[in-house]
Amino acid sequence: MLPRFLAADLDPVSGTASLPADEAHHLTHVLRLRFGDEIAVFDGNGREYRARIERVSREGAHLHLIEEISAAPEPTVRLTLAQGVLKGEKMEDVIRDATMMGVATIEPLVTTHTTMRQKGLANAQAVERWRRIAVSSAKQCRRAVLPVIGNGCHFDDLIVQETAEMRLMLVEPHAGVEGHPVGTVQGQRPAAAALMVGPEGGWSQQEIEAAVRAGWMPITLGRRTLRADAVAIVAIGVLQFLWSDL
Numbered sequence: 001m002l003p004r005f006l007a008a009d010l011d012p013v014s015g016t017a018s019l020p021a022d023e024a025h026h027l028t029h030v031l032r033l034r035f036g037d038e039i040a041v042f043d044g045n046g047r048e049y050r051a052r053i054e055r056v057s058r059e060g061a062h063l064h065l066i067e068e069i070s071a072a073p074e075p076t077v078r079l080t081l082a083q084g085v086l087k088g089e090k091m092e093d094v095i096r097d098a099t100m101m102g103v104a105t106i107e108p109l110v111t112t113h114t115t116m117r118q119k120g121l122a123n124a125q126a127v128e129r130w131r132r133i134a135v136s137s138a139k140q141c142r143r144a145v146l147p148v149i150g151n152g153c154h155f156d157d158l159i160v161q162e163t164a165e166m167r168l169m170l171v172e173p174h175a176g177v178e179g180h181p182v183g184t185v186q187g188q189r190p191a192a193a194a195l196m197v198g199p200e201g202g203w204s205q206q207e208i209e210a211a212v213r214a215g216w217m218p219i220t221l222g223r224r225t226l227r228a229d230a231v232a233i234v235a236i237g238v239l240q241f242l243w244s245d246l
Contacts, residue, residue, distance in 0.1 A: 002040040002050065003031055004139045006146075007063065010043045017041050017051060017063045024061035027053070038066070044138070044146035046071055071144035075245045078192040080105040082158055083232055084199030085114050090229035095130045097233040099137035099147050101240065104192075106134075107150035109158060113201035127151055155207055158196070159214040166193040169216040170235055172202050172225060179220030182235070186242045195235060200228045 005027065007017040019027065019041070027033050035053055041063060042048040048071045051063040081103045083094050091108070098106050108127070131149045138146055153161075166188065171179040196216065203211075212218060226234060240246045 002038060003027075003033070004040045004042060004048075004142065006044060006135050006139070007041040007051075008043055010041065010047055010049060010065070012047075012049075012065060012068070015065045017049070017065055019061040019063065021058065021060050024056055024059075027061055028056055039063070040069060041065075042071070042138075042144040044135075044144070046074070046145050048144045072142055074104075074145055075102040075240060075243075077190060077240075077243050077245055078104040078164075079236065079239070080107060080162065080164060080192070080194040081232060081236070082107045082109045082153070082162070082194060082196040084109045084111045084197060084228075085152075086199055086228055092130065092133050093229045094232050095133045095149070096137045098236065099134045099143065100141045101233065101236045102143065102145075102245075103147050103236065104145075105148040105150065106130075107158065108152045109155060109196070109199075110152060111155045111199055112204040112207055113199050124151075156210070159211050159216060162194045164190070164192040164194040166190040167196075167216045168193065168239075169196045169203075169208070169211045169218050170198070170231060171208060171218045171220055173220055173223050174225075179218040182219045182221055182238050183242065184217075184219065185239065189243050193239070195232070195239065197232045197235065198228075 005019055005023050007019055010017045037053050039051055040048060041051045048069040050066045050069055052066055054064050055062040081098050085091055085108050095106060127149060134147055134149060
């Protein structure tokens with residue numbers, strides 16, 4: 001299996017591509033690849049090619065495209081995950097897993113229970129790191145499309161700005177509103193959907209009521225209370241199963 005690299009400037013017409021300095025460093029110093037070796041390159045938008053290393057320098061690597069590779073199919077339902085910002089490395093785990101599952105957009109969400117420290121996590125530096133994690137995850141799971149990582153959004157803005165035809169708010173079993181069983185969506189297959197998942201501490205009652213008024217449907221995964229960093233991946237997997245999208 002060929003090692004994979006992200007090359008945002010694939011040019012099928014000229015049959016060339018290049019890797020930035022950091023990718024070239026990984027190619028030569030970590031994987032010990034050299035002139036003439038073959039790799040796979042993808043552009044993050046669904047195209048992937050088998051390529052041959054032509055030249056490597058400190059500035060990057062130059063490649064010759066050999067042939068296009070059939071990329072793994074993307075989910076039929078374009079899913080946006082609005083995830084309440086989590087503590088420490090938990091948010092990174094969610095980014096990694098959501099990328100693996102084919103989520104189209106990941107929007108870091110600032111909520112009532114988001115602490116001041118967590119709000120600081122949704123800054124430009126953190127978002128850039130999350131994007132690098134998404135690239136790494138896409139490489140590992142052989143996905144050719146990178147999810148869009150948002151710059152961070154406040155709850156009140158998201159619930160009125162999101163336009164997906166199916167908008168789901170994941171609530172805990174003991175929340176102050178009765179959530180519909182997640183199986184309620186079976187038989188429906190929207191072109192686009194949005195899933196909103198809260199941070200540690202869950203949603204406030206005011207947030208739940210505001211989301212319902214804005215047209216979001218509260219759903220529950222059942223009686224079990226899951227870890228904050230595990231909820232999203234479980235919910236995404238269940239939804240994709242119900243949509244026949246796995």
